[in-house]
Amino acid sequence: MSIRDSKYAPPVIRWLIVIIGIGALELAVQKGWVDDFVIAAPSSLVVHLLDVAFVSELLRHGLQTGKAAALAFVAASITGILLGFVLFKLPRLFNAVELYVQSYYAVPIFVLYPVAVLFLGISVWSIFLIAFAWAVGAMISETVLALQAVDSSLVKYARSIGLKPVRVATKVQFPAAIPGIINGLKLCLVYSIAGVVGSEFILSTQGVGRLISDHYNSFRTEEMYASIVLLVVAVLLVHIALYTIERRVRARRGLT
Amino acid sequence: MRLSVVPALLIALWYLLIWLVGTTHLSTPQAAFNRMVVGVQEGWLLEGLRITGRNTIIAALISAAIGIPLGYAMGSSSFVATIMEPFLVAGFSTPKLLLWPIVLLIFGFTASTFILFGVMHGLLPVLLFTMAAAQGVSPGVLKVAKSLQLSGRRTFLYITLPSSIGHVLAGLKFGLSLCFLGVVVAEMLLNIGGGEAERILRAGGLGALVLRAAEFNNQAMLFGLVVVILVIALSLNGLMGAIQRSVSRRVGTVEPVTPGVAP
Numbered sequence: 001m002s003i004r005d006s007k008y009a010p011p012v013i014r015w016l017i018v019i020i021g022i023g024a025l026e027l028a029v030q031k032g033w034v035d036d037f038v039i040a041a042p043s044s045l046v047v048h049l050l051d052v053a054f055v056s057e058l059l060r061h062g063l064q065t066g067k068a069a070a071l072a073f074v075a076a077s078i079t080g081i082l083l084g085f086v087l088f089k090l091p092r093l094f095n096a097v098e099l100y101v102q103s104y105y106a107v108p109i110f111v112l113y114p115v116a117v118l119f120l121g122i123s124v125w126s127i128f129l130i131a132f133a134w135a136v137g138a139m140i141s142e143t144v145l146a147l148q149a150v151d152s153s154l155v156k157y158a159r160s161i162g163l164k165p166v167r168v169a170t171k172v173q174f175p176a177a178i179p180g181i182i183n184g185l186k187l188c189l190v191y192s193i194a195g196v197v198g199s200e201f202i203l204s205t206q207g208v209g210r211l212i213s214d215h216y217n218s219f220r221t222e223e224m225y226a227s228i229v230l231l232v233v234a235v236l237l238v239h240i241a242l243y244t245i246e247r248r249v250r251a252r253r254g255l256t
Numbered sequence: 257m258r259l260s261v262v263p264a265l266l267i268a269l270w271y272l273l274i275w276l277v278g279t280t281h282l283s284t285p286q287a288a289f290n291r292m293v294v295g296v297q298e299g300w301l302l303e304g305l306r307i308t309g310r311n312t313i314i315a316a317l318i319s320a321a322i323g324i325p326l327g328y329a330m331g332s333s334s335f336v337a338t339i340m341e342p343f344l345v346a347g348f349s350t351p352k353l354l355l356w357p358i359v360l361l362i363f364g365f366t367a368s369t370f371i372l373f374g375v376m377h378g379l380l381p382v383l384l385f386t387m388a389a390a391q392g393v394s395p396g397v398l399k400v401a402k403s404l405q406l407s408g409r410r411t412f413l414y415i416t417l418p419s420s421i422g423h424v425l426a427g428l429k430f431g432l433s434l435c436f437l438g439v440v441v442a443e444m445l446l447n448i449g450g451g452e453a454e455r456i457l458r459a460g461g462l463g464a465l466v467l468r469a470a471e472f473n474n475q476a477m478l479f480g481l482v483v484v485i486l487v488i489a490l491s492l493n494g495l496m497g498a499i500q501r502s503v504s505r506r507v508g509t510v511e512p513v514t515p516g517v518a519p
Contacts, residue, residue, distance in 0.1 A: 010335075010338050010339045013339050014339055014342065014343070017339075017343075038361055038362050039362065095258060096258040096259075096261035096262065097261065097262055099259065099490075099494065100262045100490065103433075103489070103490050103493040103494065105430075105433070105434075106433035106434065106436070106437060106489045106490065106492065106493040107437075107486060107489050107490070108436075108437045108440045108441050108485060108489060110353065110441050110444070111440060111441070111444060111463065111466055111482060111485055112482065114466060114467070114469070114470035114478055115478065115479070115482060117470070118281050118282075118470075118475065118478070119277075119281055190349065190350075190351065191351065193351075194351030194353050194354055197353070197354055198351075198353040198354070198356070201356065201357070201445070202445070212357050213357070215357075216357045216360070216361065221361065224357055224358075224361070225358070228354065228355065228357060228358060231354055232350055232354055232355070235350055235351070235354065236346055236349075236350065239346070239349050239350075
């Protein structure tokens, strides 16, 4: 059996790539091949993780960001699922808006932040609005896709046993679409966090984005990298967690 | 005709907001339009379009030049593709906005920062789609090519490329749209903060103009620019989508599954 057939080869090789990559970066910084003002050594991340003051400040700001992101997420997911459901149920309306819904990802939502500030001032509500606008688009399109992907034979069976349309929707279509909706929730949460943090870079007096911005402005490169890396890791963990849930739900239903 | 439903709804919503909130904070559509006309006459709008357009095209070309060959190379080996896929999907799924301070630190206040941020957005979809397209070529057809003793180059040109071009173009659609997005956001973010950045303001593109409108409280200009940016983003996406569908119809392609893509 060659290495290509082994089930364990890919994960092992991936970890090797990560370790070698981090090692190479560490070497490059230690040897002075890259300017350590511009790129922080990976080891500095560990040093800062052990620094109680750094971690507690990060957690304090993280809590602010988390609250704003959670609010944006809840609002965007509920709005997105409802609107997605309505669009799915009204095919003529969906036909008219489909191209725009599919193109939503291409719109630089962030460009709207001056508009948000115009209406809501430099406040948590502008941040909420940007994050909400970014996340809701993904939720709407994923909800519609999930509902469209529901096996039509399920719907036909439900109608054939006399279920009213409302019950078909709530008891059959919506539950069957849950794996796809979980995928939508994943994107919604990731974009809520990114929208909040991005807005905090410029708009806020608190939050992880503001903290990173402060580190940048006061030339605290290592702290800046540490904060960003931890933030990206947090986003990836969210991604992996929801992806795993989605896969488990699909597996339990016998779907691939 | 149906394409005009959403713009009509948005303009109606705009007027509704004006009726509710008044014109202190909100420009009217006519004022925004007039301001854009002035922008064309005075030259700053066209200059902004030129700069953003140039940055976007360069970013897109770089994304394609790296992404397509690399995608085909990685996609030709399912072992390599399996190993690299989680990295690429993770990279694609992470909003690049979070990495902005790192980009700014490493590349500074230069013109290439806009382009780099655009490439960061556009490269991964091109790579992922091309990889999936290359993997999606039917093994049966490849066996036929082998049995006919076609060289590697001929197999690629006459078998792999036609089978995969539709999906590669879909990746380029994502890539071009996201390059534009990355460039505009970078132009905006780069111009925040005074001092050194003020020099860049004069050289910035659409994103810089948006910031200038906001800082001078010129609502007509702000709203006009936002509409221009929205129209360009949607048009680029629509145009590339039309090209992709047209080529796919002519060539007849396999529809592979692209992992993790739902931007």
